[in-house]
Amino acid sequence: MSRYVVLHSAALLVAALSLIQAVKIEVHGKDNKTCIYAVLSVNFTVLYEGNGTMENATFQLPDSLSTNGSTCGGNSSAPLLNMGFGTGHSLSLNFSRTDGKFSGDVLTFTYNTSDAKLFPGAINQSMTCVKLVVVNSLMESVPLNTIYTCRSVKAIASEAVVMIFWHVGIQAFVVNGTISKNESFCKADVSTTVTPITTQASSTVAPIPTEPSPDLPAVGNYTIKNGSDPCLLANMGLQLNITNKDNQTHVININSSSTASGRCGDKHSVLVLEDTDATIWFHFFVEQAKFFLKEVKVNVTLLLNGSTTTFNCSNGSLKHWQAFVGSSYMCRNEQQLVVTDQLAINTFNVWVQPFDVKNGTFSRAEECLADSDLGFLVPIAVGAALGLLIILVIISYVIGRRRSQTGYQSV
Ligand SMILES: *[C@@H]1O[C@H](CO)[C@@H](O)[C@H](O)[C@H]1NC(C)=O
Ligand SMILES: *[C@@H]1O[C@H](CO)[C@@H](O)[C@H](O)[C@H]1NC(C)=O
Ligand SMILES: *[C@@H]1O[C@H](CO)[C@@H](O)[C@H](O)[C@H]1NC(C)=O
Ligand SMILES: *[C@@H]1O[C@H](CO)[C@@H](O)[C@H](O)[C@H]1NC(C)=O
Ligand SMILES: *[C@@H]1O[C@H](CO)[C@@H](O)[C@H](O)[C@H]1NC(C)=O
Ligand SMILES: *[C@@H]1O[C@H](CO)[C@@H](O)[C@H](O)[C@H]1NC(C)=O
Ligand SMILES: *[C@@H]1O[C@H](CO)[C@@H](O)[C@H](O)[C@H]1NC(C)=O
Ligand SMILES: *[C@@H]1O[C@H](CO)[C@@H](O)[C@H](O)[C@H]1NC(C)=O
Ligand SMILES: *[C@@H]1O[C@H](CO)[C@@H](O)[C@H](O)[C@H]1NC(C)=O
Ligand SMILES: *[C@@H]1O[C@H](CO)[C@@H](O)[C@H](O)[C@H]1NC(C)=O
Ligand SMILES: *[C@@H]1O[C@H](CO)[C@@H](O)[C@H](O)[C@H]1NC(C)=O
Ligand SMILES: *[C@@H]1O[C@H](CO)[C@@H](O)[C@H](O)[C@H]1NC(C)=O
Numbered sequence: 001m002s003r004y005v006v007l008h009s010a011a012l013l014v015a016a017l018s019l020i021q022a023v024k025i026e027v028h029g030k031d032n033k034t035c036i037y038a039v040l041s042v043n044f045t046v047l048y049e050g051n052g053t054m055e056n057a058t059f060q061l062p063d064s065l066s067t068n069g070s071t072c073g074g075n076s077s078a079p080l081l082n083m084g085f086g087t088g089h090s091l092s093l094n095f096s097r098t099d100g101k102f103s104g105d106v107l108t109f110t111y112n113t114s115d116a117k118l119f120p121g122a123i124n125q126s127m128t129c130v131k132l133v134v135v136n137s138l139m140e141s142v143p144l145n146t147i148y149t150c151r152s153v154k155a156i157a158s159e160a161v162v163m164i165f166w167h168v169g170i171q172a173f174v175v176n177g178t179i180s181k182n183e184s185f186c187k188a189d190v191s192t193t194v195t196p197i198t199t200q201a202s203s204t205v206a207p208i209p210t211e212p213s214p215d216l217p218a219v220g221n222y223t224i225k226n227g228s229d230p231c232l233l234a235n236m237g238l239q240l241n242i243t244n245k246d247n248q249t250h251v252i253n254i255n256s257s258s259t260a261s262g263r264c265g266d267k268h269s270v271l272v273l274e275d276t277d278a279t280i281w282f283h284f285f286v287e288q289a290k291f292f293l294k295e296v297k298v299n300v301t302l303l304l305n306g307s308t309t310t311f312n313c314s315n316g317s318l319k320h321w322q323a324f325v326g327s328s329y330m331c332r333n334e335q336q337l338v339v340t341d342q343l344a345i346n347t348f349n350v351w352v353q354p355f356d357v358k359n360g361t362f363s364r365a366e367e368c369l370a371d372s373d374l375g376f377l378v379p380i381a382v383g384a385a386l387g388l389l390i391i392l393v394i395i396s397y398v399i400g401r402r403r404s405q406t407g408y409q410s411v
Pocket of ligand 12: 358359
């Protein structure tokens with residue numbers, strides 16, 4: 001009974017999807033069996049250079065498509081769905097599979113402004129191809145042998161191109177040429193009851209607001225062992241502050257239960273923390289009986305404007321968190337470790353000992369200046385010294401002037 005309902009609704013879905021000006025595409029393998037199946041509707045808006053002005057071309061993905069260039073994939077190549085249309089335009093998506101799931105990998109839109117039908121009055125009529133590449137953004141990963149469906153509107157935008165997808169159904173890695181009857185709904189369809197397309201379209205195209213800063217990160221207690229003996233201890237809360245090309249900042253708290261790994265040595269110790277979207281390396285050195293943090297490497301993956309962007313940042317000439325070997329370094333106050341122009345790490349409640357850990361516990365702590373009660377004395381001392389210097393300069397000026405005046409008088 002329930003099985004019948006599932007089959008029935010899936011059949012209805014496919015029928016419904018194909019009804020609404022959606023384009024249906026099938027890619028066949030050598031045996032003529034379908035290996036990729038897709039129904040979808042796409043509205044494109046492309047900004048291009050017209051005769052002296054910037055113009056917007058708006059068009060829909062047409063019915064008449066060529067699947068030229070598509071492939072079912074093989075042992076070493078990924079399936080590729082290529083939809084060619086008009087004179088030299090194409091939308092393509094390749095697929096990947098892992099752990100019983102498949103997902104869309106790289107979505108590429110290629111257009112050619114020499115097509116006077118879609119781009120009337122475009123300058124530079126000689127073959128202008130522009131490419132837009134967006135990673136992992138059209139479809140989430142879903143179980144193999146199910147059809148991914150998304151009735152909700154999804155906008156994917158870059159500087160010059162806005163693509164609006166809706167009524168999407170996709171299945172790659174189709175087995176035996178049989179399209180699955182089981183749907184995997186996209187998140188947008190599950191979380192919201194499908195709202196009218198028009199209102200959603202305008203809200204999804206709106207610029208993505210800058211994220212509010214998250215709360216302070218939780219302090220994680222990380223231990224690296226040499227055999228069964230702890231040899232590196234680090235308790236700290238970490239927050240990444242990433243500035244992208246458009247000067248937007250993204251603040252991410254590192255999970256306090258991130259996996260810690262690394263190694264200890266006499267002169268070098270390494271701590272690696274792995275969170276779901278970020279990996280951070282801390283490289284500690286010993287010089288002249290003192291240890292310090294010399295190198296930091298960060299790989300972080302962010303979802304920006306619908307596409308995933310990976311930042312790999314490192315700095316190997318730092319000198320932070322210094323203390324004598326045999327003691328630990330502590331800083332309860334917030335500190336900022338600037339790795340590059342793009343990335344800084346805000347640290348909270350740092351307590352580290354990368355060398356000479358005895359009995360699995362921290363040794364005596366050397367505290368950072370900001371923590372100590374004496375910290376406030378430094379600006380006072382500097383101020384006093386400057387004041388004294390100024391007084392000395394004034395006195396010597398006055399004396400010098402007196403001397404030269406008496407000199408003139410004697411002439
Ligand atoms: C594949 O299908 C087409 C038409 O759908 C047919 O002309 C062709 O002979 C078929 N090829 C094979 C190998 O079955
Ligand atoms: C797509 O474009 C067509 C015609 O330009 C328009 O009627 C439709 O509302 C658009 N759909 C979306 C979701 O923007
Ligand atoms: C561009 O516009 C100018 C004046 O508006 C016109 O004289 C010229 O012919 C146009 N060029 C093209 C290629 O349309
Ligand atoms: C083109 O469309 C975009 C987004 O829809 C809009 O922000 C922009 O102002 C339009 N530009 C022109 C020249 O119409
Ligand atoms: C497909 O590609 C081949 C060679 O790349 C070409 O000869 C053929 O005309 C193309 N077919 C279509 C429909 O574009
Ligand atoms: C793919 O791998 C299977 C077994 O793993 C093998 O039988 C087949 O020949 C391979 N195909 C290609 C094109 O390499
Ligand atoms: C999809 O294509 C892109 C480039 O077009 C490539 O970098 C990527 O590795 C491909 N994905 C898979 C799973 O092969
Ligand atoms: C595909 O076909 C083979 C034999 O033709 C069959 O054993 C297998 O169960 C089929 N798989 C699916 C998912 O239908
Ligand atoms: C982590 O260590 C701190 C001392 O630095 C301690 O107060 C805290 O309870 C520890 N947290 C956990 C979860 O063990
Ligand atoms: C993140 O970095 C930017 C630019 O360096 C700065 O303006 C902002 O205050 C920082 N935010 C946090 C929470 O550290
Ligand atoms: C960061 O990514 C680069 C390139 O993908 C890789 O070589 C490096 O090992 C990664 N570093 C970390 C800390 O994961
Ligand atoms: C190590 O800890 C154990 C019990 O926790 C204690 O008996 C021993 O004295 C400690 N050794 C040192 C060197 O602190």
